[in-house]
Amino acid sequence: MVEKIRTVTDVICPFCGTLCDDLEIDVDINEEKVVEVRNGCQIGTKKYFSSNPSEHRYDKPLIKDNGAYKEVSWDEAIDKAADILINTKRPLLYGFSSTECEAQGKGVELAELLGGILDNTASVCHGPSLLAIQDVGAPTSTLGEYKNRADLVVFWGSNPVHAHPRHLGRYSDFIRGYFRKDGTNDRFIVVVDPRNTHTAQLADMHIQVNPSEDYELLNAIRATLRGTELDGDMISGVPKKKIIELVNILKSCNFGVIFFGMGLTQTFSHHRNIDAAICLVRELNDHTKFLLTPMRGHYNVAGANQVFAWQTGYSYSIDFSKKYPRYNPGEYSSVDVLLKDEIDASLIVASDPASNFPAAAVKNLFKHPIITIEPHHTPTSVNSDIILPPAIAGIECEGTAYRMDSVPLRLRKVKEAPGDCLTDREILERLVEAVKQKKGE
Ligand code: SF4
Missing domain, CATH: 3.40.228.10 (Dimethylsulfoxide Reductase, domain 2)
Structure with a gap:
């Protein structure tokens, strides 16, 4: 087959908070694969190649069944995830720093509906x-x-x-x-x-x-x-x-x-x-x-702080258990609620807490049901009960991200996502709808 290439220019790199905006990406149109990245550094370039289909990439919703994962439809996965979330007293919604602002906004809506703890990776960095x-x-x-x-x-x-x-x-x-x-x-x-x-x-x-x-x-x-x-x-x-x-x-x-x-x-x-x-x-x-x-690390952690603050008044470590947002880093931060074993389920979005939280916190995270919205195999996702595979923002869908100096930039889409992936925003929207329906709201 003749290789046909589509070149996308002025692409914004969705890896670190520098958000370089001059990348050029070549995509093989026949296979929808990234074949060349120009102007990116080594870590940014690697992220583009990691979006290609591989044994490390999820492309279908998965539910753990008797210790093994089985592929299920989106309807079944969303229904099961919503069941877990509404039947818990204190769910933790964590991550959100490596996704676009529109998805972060939906995450806030879901946390409020559930009366959960809402946090982003700023609670362990800036x-x-x-x-x-x-x-x-x-x-x-x-x-x-x-x-x-x-x-x-x-x-x-x-x-x-x-x-x-x-x-x-x-x-x-x-x-x-x-x-x-x-x-x-x-x-x-x-x-x-x-x-x-x-x-x-x-x-x-x-x-x-x-x-x-x-x-x-x-x-x-x-x-x-x-x-x-x-x-x-x-x-x-x-x-x-x-x-x-x-x-x-x-x-x-x-x-x-x-x-x-x-x-x-x-x-x-x-x-x-x-x-x-x-x-x-x-x-x-x-x-x-x-x-x-x-020097912000995750490419849109600054955006997570902005979006959370617009919608709740606070930029991280927020508790909705009283039906209104309360803020107290050190009490409602993810690591603290996990160390005190206060949460009974978690939804992890675009993040890998199992790799960077203290071991005692991770042990408590793993004691309860975990739902992850994550494109790759990670220590968190491989220990999850439900895996919801997203299109990667800035590569497989558009969105807004805030640079480390809080300048908002528009992420570009350069290729299609593999398999049945939906965007983070679409997945969170579907979860919001399912939770509303189950709660009769
Ligand atoms: S990883 Fe950071 S420095 Fe490297 S290309 Fe991407 S945005 Fe630029």
Whole structure:
């Protein structure tokens, strides 16, 4: 058979929060398979190839029956899933960060109908950033502004060379900007990280802070900025002389930005770290222009926070058990409700908690029925009672996603989904309808 190729351009990569928008994808029209990806990094490219039919991809709804999976119709799968969900007292609806905003909205509707716990992956990554931003606000901007203007870039607790591979090339280091014509030669890069990461090896300055002592270092920088003499020669493993040198660099740039990652949000002090980083940025604005932006991991976790906040007033860790939304991270966060063994069923959407939650939480997750909306075999899906296979957003269906700087972008469809897959939004819509019908609403 002659291979016929369809090329789709200006495609947005649905992998990390950088949402690169310049991919070109070649699709074999005869087999509806991705055969070539141009401009993507290694991890983004891999996601496109993983959408092709394989033994790791689900393409039909499955129900576990006597320990083995059997293929069923969508009607049967939705009916069984709705039965499980309405017969539980405290279902957990978790994930939502690797799908489109329209599906996230349906997830909120379903959680409210069920009186369940609604959470997204921010509760184990940038939740502390959201708490701090709610407390003190955040001076921030877009990646385009940083590309055109930033001459000082600080990566604090983030390693974009591995986690956001094209961030440096598109926005923060090597790229030429309108006011930074010489790209990397016009920028000074600082990395604050306990490890000598590959990003640290590219940087002009590496501040090797002691693990989990970021809060002390941030406040030492703030004190030095105010002209206070520091006690002791070392703060958080960093020599006083180096802190003074760093403060002088921060003060003397024209336009600076701090990109911070989970190395700051998930170390001791959590949201207080971000609170201190925001205060530092605010104080730096007495001397020059300075901003900060979180390095979001899942490509649409920023969208999940936006959609949940529009519809409930809160961006994650929401409890609907009183029929109205209540918010209390640490009490209604997925890991906490699982550790306390408070949930009695779960619906996992576009996420794999079994791979990254603490073992004790996963053990309790597996004690109760699990329904997953998931395209691939994962540690969570292979332990589920019902698997509902979706088309992958940004590859097999359109949708909206929010970049790490909260700019919404429209995802493109490049090929058809295999088998009987429906979109996440369609699956959640059908679940909402089935639950409404069963509850007589
Ligand atoms: S940097 Fe992120 S968004 Fe860009 S191609 Fe790589 S994985 Fe995709």
